[in-house]
Every structure is written in C-alpha cells, then in structure tokens.
Amino acid sequence: MPQPLSLVTRAFARGPITRSTVIEPGGRVARTTWRTAAVLGLMTVLAACQSTSDGPAVTAIALDQNQGLDQNIASLTQTVSTNPRDPEALNVRGTAYGRAGKYDAAIQDFTTALQLDPNFYQAYANRALVYRQTNQPAKAVQDYSAALQINPNYDSAYIGRGNVYRVAGRNREALIDFQRAIDLNTTDPRAYHNRGLLYQIDGQHKQAIEDFSTAISLQATAPEPYSGRGVSYLALGDEENAFTDFNAALKLDDKKAEYWTNQALVYERKGDRGKALKSYSRAAQLDPKYQPAKDGMARTRGGA
Known part of the structure; x- marks a missing residue:
C-alpha cells in the first residue's frame, strides 16, 4: 500500500474560529520506467514525499499565531472566569491554546466544553485536531466520528478524519471521507486537494489535475495544490504546465525544499x-x- 502523503497536512487557513467553525484550517507517484536521470529523479522525489509522516511537527493548526499570544489568552481566561459554564467561551480559549501550541490546556478546555454540552460537535472536531497535532490518531478518529454522529453533514470532520486515515495509509477510507465532504458541496479546498493526492498515488493523474485545479479555484493563494498539480503534469510529460505550477508554488512559498526540487527536475x-x-x-x-535534492545535486554538479 502506498505510504501517505504529507503535503496536504500543511492545511489552508479558513478564517476566525467561532462555534460554527473548527481550528482545523488545514505531496505528492510515477509508475512508468523513465529513460533519463531527471525523470528517475522525479520518481525519487515522489517516493520521498510519500514517505513523510504526519507527526506533531507538521503545522496542522495553520492559523493566525497572534490569536495565541499570552495577552489574548489572558483576556479569554477572564471571560471563562466570568462564565465558567459557558462551553462557547471554553471552546474559543481552547482554540487559542491550540494555536499557541499549548495542547494539554487546549484539550482540557475542549473536554470541559463537551462535558457542559455533549452535542457541541465543533469542540469534538477541535479536540480531534489537537490529538492529531500530538500524534494521537486513534483519539482523533474517535472525536471526528463523534462529531459526525451528532452532525452527519459536517464536512470539516469528514476532511479531518480523512486526513488521519490518509497518513495511516488507509487510503480507501480516506477517499470515502473526502468524497463525502465533496458530496456535501463543501467549499473547503482541502477536500479536493486531498482527493487529488489520492488519485495521484493511484496514477490517475488527469483526475488529480482536475481536483488540484478545483482546490486552486477555491483558494488561489495556497501553494500546495500548484505543486501537486505540477507533479501530475510532469508525470504525464507536460513539462511546460508543470514548470508553470512549480514556479507558482515557489512564488507563494519559497521556503519548501520540495518546490525547489520540483523546479530543478524540469x-x-x-x-x-x-x-x-x-x-x-x-x-x-x-x-x-532532503534526499531528492542531494541526489539531484550529485547528478547535475558535473555538468553545471
């Protein structure tokens, strides 16, 4: 079974957190024998990208870090002190704790909110994301499933649970969850991006390109779908479109080694x-x- 892709876990920020939202905002397969070293390099890059785990070091809570400043948390704590039985206030403070990387405190706030309101499905999804951040996937799945039991139409929970399945290599279950979110007419680009990555793993690059394009249309400022689409273009031999997409990804984020490596391959x-x-x-x-970059340097150094 193909290893999970990590790119999608660099998720897209989805705006401020309220009771109706969650703190979750928020790769790369070739099956052909290539004749050139550059294309062999492409396969190396894809394999390396697939083998990356989605551990707690990955930035899954990709939201405004200012929301987690001590001053803001202090203000929220004052609100909680004034209304200690208000699950809404606890959920908001838990979100701030999560953004600040104070995961134990975040879990405690979400847990207390759920004790006060067992039907608070957004708090389940928020706690699930923190469990993902702290490398507790089983608990994350349990919480996402609890949120969906309360609200079967909650697209963010399908996407979140699908990501947990994906990084565990449970691609069939992940695909089902992403498809459910899409069937609910989600406008969250992660659903399409993640499904595109799964299509890419399976060598269905045309379908992957369609999904990456939809993700881009929903959020044009995220670099990940450009990179993903570029990889599928390159796998299909379309170097020009691949190069355009890799450059677009770099324009949006020039601090990712894989984006520079993809450009180098072209x-x-x-x-x-x-x-x-x-x-x-x-x-x-x-x-x-990053081994694909090191291998590429070894191949090209003599001819530079």
Whole structure:
C-alpha cells in the first residue's frame, strides 16, 4: 500500500474560529520506467514525499499565531472566569491554546466544553485536531466520528478524519471521507486537494489535475495544490504546465525544499543542468536531509 502523503497536512487557513467553525484550517507517484536521470529523479522525489509522516511537527493548526499570544489568552481566561459554564467561551480559549501550541490546556478546555454540552460537535472536531497535532490518531478518529454522529453533514470532520486515515495509509477510507465532504458541496479546498493526492498515488493523474485545479479555484493563494498539480503534469510529460505550477508554488512559498526540487527536475529534463543544480542546491540549503535534492545535486554538479 502506498505510504501517505504529507503535503496536504500543511492545511489552508479558513478564517476566525467561532462555534460554527473548527481550528482545523488545514505531496505528492510515477509508475512508468523513465529513460533519463531527471525523470528517475522525479520518481525519487515522489517516493520521498510519500514517505513523510504526519507527526506533531507538521503545522496542522495553520492559523493566525497572534490569536495565541499570552495577552489574548489572558483576556479569554477572564471571560471563562466570568462564565465558567459557558462551553462557547471554553471552546474559543481552547482554540487559542491550540494555536499557541499549548495542547494539554487546549484539550482540557475542549473536554470541559463537551462535558457542559455533549452535542457541541465543533469542540469534538477541535479536540480531534489537537490529538492529531500530538500524534494521537486513534483519539482523533474517535472525536471526528463523534462529531459526525451528532452532525452527519459536517464536512470539516469528514476532511479531518480523512486526513488521519490518509497518513495511516488507509487510503480507501480516506477517499470515502473526502468524497463525502465533496458530496456535501463543501467549499473547503482541502477536500479536493486531498482527493487529488489520492488519485495521484493511484496514477490517475488527469483526475488529480482536475481536483488540484478545483482546490486552486477555491483558494488561489495556497501553494500546495500548484505543486501537486505540477507533479501530475510532469508525470504525464507536460513539462511546460508543470514548470508553470512549480514556479507558482515557489512564488507563494519559497521556503519548501520540495518546490525547489520540483523546479530543478524540469530544468534537468530540459538539459539545463546549471539552473537545475542551482535549484537543487537551494533545496538542500533549506533542508539538508532532503534526499531528492542531494541526489539531484550529485547528478547535475558535473555538468553545471
């Protein structure tokens, strides 16, 4: 079974947190034998991206960190002190704790909110995300499922649970959850992006490109769908569209080693080993342990 993709876990921020939202806001497969070293490099990149785990180091709570400042938490604590039996106030403070990386405090607030209001399905989803952040996937699935039992039309919980399944390699179950969210007419780009990644794993690159394009149409400022779509374009031999997408991803976020490596692969396939080496080197500088970048440098250094 293919290993899970990690890219999608760099999720998209979805705005401020209220009772009706959750703190969850928020890769990359080739099955062909290629003839050039550059394309072999592509396969290496894809394999490396698939093998990354979604541990607590991954930024799943990708929201405004200012919301987690001590001053803001102090203000929320005052509100909770004034209304200690208000699950809404506890949920909001738990969200702030989660954004600030104070996960134990966040879990405690969400748990207390649920004790006060057992039907508070958003608090279940919020606690589930913190469990994901702290590498407790079984508890995360349990909470997402509880949220869905209360509200079967809660698209964010399907997407969140689908991500837990995906990183566990349970791709069939993940696909079902992402499809359910899409069937609910979700406007959350993560559903399409995640489904696109699963299509990509299965070698269904045309379908993957369609999903990545939909994700981009829903949130054009997220770099991940551009990178994902570029990988599928490159797997289909469409270097020009792949190059355009990789450059778009870099324009939005030039601190990701995989984006520079993807750009380098196109340069390498075009025979421009000098530019390829420069991009591989930048990737290795950003992440010295990123093997596809190191391999690319080894291939292109002599011809630069």
